[in-house]
Amino acid sequence: MKRLIVWLSAAIVAIAFTGASAQQEFKIGVVASLSGGFAAAAKDTMDGYKAWEKARGLPGRKIVMEVLDDETNPVSASNAFRRVASDPGVQLIYLFIPSNSVMAVKSLASEFKVPIVAGGAADAIGVPPDPWLFKVAPAVRDFMTVLSQYSQKKGYQRIATINSTDAFGQAEITNLRALAPKHGLQIVASETFGVEDTSFNAQLTRIRAAKPDIIYNGASGRAAILTFRAFKQMGFKEPLVVTQAAVSKAFYDAIGSVDAADGLMTPIQLGSLGPAAGGDMAKLYGELEKALGRPPVYFNTFGYDVGLITEAAVKNSNGSRQGIRDALEALKDLPGVNGPVTYSKEDHTGQNFRSIGMGKLQKGRHVPAD
C-alpha cells in the first residue's frame, strides 16, 4: 500500500509537471533567410524579435522556436513552411523572408490552417488577404503614397523615376502612376534597370533631359550604390529620394562615408526616426534600444513589431491556432515601433502609410525631412 501511494504520488507529480510545461510552452515555427541575399535583413529581424522576447515576451509562457533556413529561395521557403506547418505543436509561424518567397508561401497558407505573421513589402501579400497570413510592414502603395504626398507638399510637379525590372520595382512604378495625378504630379521620365546592371548612365542621361523637380530611385544593393554615385558624378541637383532598402552598411562603405549620403531622402517607417517619431512609437523604440543595447536598424524595429503583434494576439485568444488567427484579424491600431497595426477581413497589410514619414539622412541617421 505504501509503495502504491509512492507510485501514485510520483505519477501525479509527473503529470502535473508535464501539464504545466505543456501549458507554458508556446511553439513558433520560423522560416527565415539565414543565408543568401536576404540573410542580413533576416538576422536583424531575429535580433529585433529577440529584443522583444527580452523586454516583454509572453508572460507565463515559454517560447520555443523551430527555425528553418530558406536560403533566400522561394522554393526552399515553401518546403520549409510545409515542414514547420506540419508540426501540430506549432501555434504560430513567422516568415522572415523576402516578398517573392512570402508570395510563394501565401499560396499554401490556408492548407495548414496555422496563423502566419510575415515580412515583405509587396502589396499582394496583404490584399487580397489569405485568412491565415498577416503582413506587418506597409505595402509598396503606402510608400508611394508618402512620396506623392511629400512632392505635393513641396510643390513639385515633375517627377522622374528609375526602378528595377523585377516585381518590386514594377509595383512601385505602377502604384506611382496611379497616385501621381491625384497629387498633381507628372511622371516625366520612367527608367528601368536590371538588378545586375553595372552602368546607369543612359537612364540618368534621359532623366536629366526630362528636367524633373524630384527624382525617385528604387534601386537597392549594388544598383543603389552605383546609381547614387552616378547621380553625384553627373551633378544632379534635384532632390533625390531612394527606397529605404537602399541604405545599408555596404552603401556607406562604397560611397566613402556616412556623411556622403547627407540630404538623401527616403520614405521610411517611423521607427527608424527613433525618438523623433514621438508618442507610443518613441516609447517602444526606447524599449527596443534598451533591450538591444544599441540603436536599432530598420529590420530590428520590424522584428520588435512582430513580437508586439504576437503578444497582443496571444493575450486576446485562447492560444489555439484558430483563436490566434481571429485575434490577429481583430487587431485595431495596435501601437508598434513603426506605427499602428490594423487588420480587417478585407486587408491583412498591418501597417499603412500612417507608419511612414519622409526621412532625410544626416550623419548616417534618419531625421524627418523638411
Added chain:
Amino acid sequence: MDFSVFVQLLLPGLTTGCVYALVALGFVLCANVSEVVNFAQGEYVMLGGVVAAWLFAHQVPLVVCILLATAAGALLGALQERLTLAPVRSSPYFIQITITLGVAVVLRGVALIAFGKDPLSMPGFTGDGVFEVAGAVVPVQSLWVWGSTALLLAVIFWFLKFTDPGRAVRACSINLQAARLMGVDTGKLTLAVFAVAGGAGALAGVVITPIVLANWDAGIAYGLKGFIGAILGNFRSPGIAVLGGLGIGILESFAAGYLSSGYKDAIVYGVLLAYLLVRGGVFVFGRLSLQLK
C-alpha cells in the same frame, strides 16, 4: 537630345565595352587553341575585381592589389585548363564546354563564400573625380580602363603577330591538327593561353571595379556580352571579337539612352540573333561546328 547627350552615352558605353572586348578576346583565344568555349571567362573579370577590392580593404597597396589580382586570374586560368580540361581533352566538346560552365558556377560560389555577398569597392587609381568632354561627364577612372585595355590589346596582338608562340596560336586557329604535326606543343600552348585569358579578364575586372564595384555575381553579365562579341568575331578573329565587344557596350548604352532602358538587353540580343540568322550558321566556331562526337 543634343551632341553632349551623344557623348554622354558613347563614352560610358566605350568603358563597359572595353571589358566586354577583353572577355571576347579571352573567349576567342581559348577557343582557338583548345576548341572549347570557356564559359568561365566572365568569372575572371569578377575575380579580378573582388580580389583587388578585398586586398585593398585589407590595406594592401593599390599597385600590389592590381598585380596580385591579375596574377590570381592568370593562375586560376592555368589551373582551370590543367585540372578540368586537360584530363578530358579527348572527350566530346559538349562535355568540355559543360565543364567550363561548372567551373564558372564553382568560381561564383567560392567568391560568394570567400568575399561575401555585399559589393566591394575600391577607389579610382587616380582619385574618384570626373572630367568633362563636350558637355558629358566621365569618371577619370575611365581613362585607366581605356588605357589599360589599349595597352593589353597592343601587347596581345604584338605577341600574336611577332612572336613564335603567337604564331603557333594563329597556326592552331587555322588548323589545330596540322599545327600539332608541325611540332607545336598544343598542351603547353593551351595552358599559356588560358593563363593569359584569365589574367586579361582579371585585369579588366580590376580596372573597372572603381566604376562599377565588384560583386560575386557580376561575371555572368560580362561573360554573356563578351560571348556575343566572340560570336561576332566568329570565334576566330581576335580583332573582330574586340570590336564586337566594344560595339556591344556602345550599342547597349545607345539603346538605353535613345530608345528605352527597358529594351537595352532585348536590342543587344536582337542584334546577335539578326547576325546569326543573316550569317546562316548558328554556333560555328571558327572552322568547327559544335558537334557531338
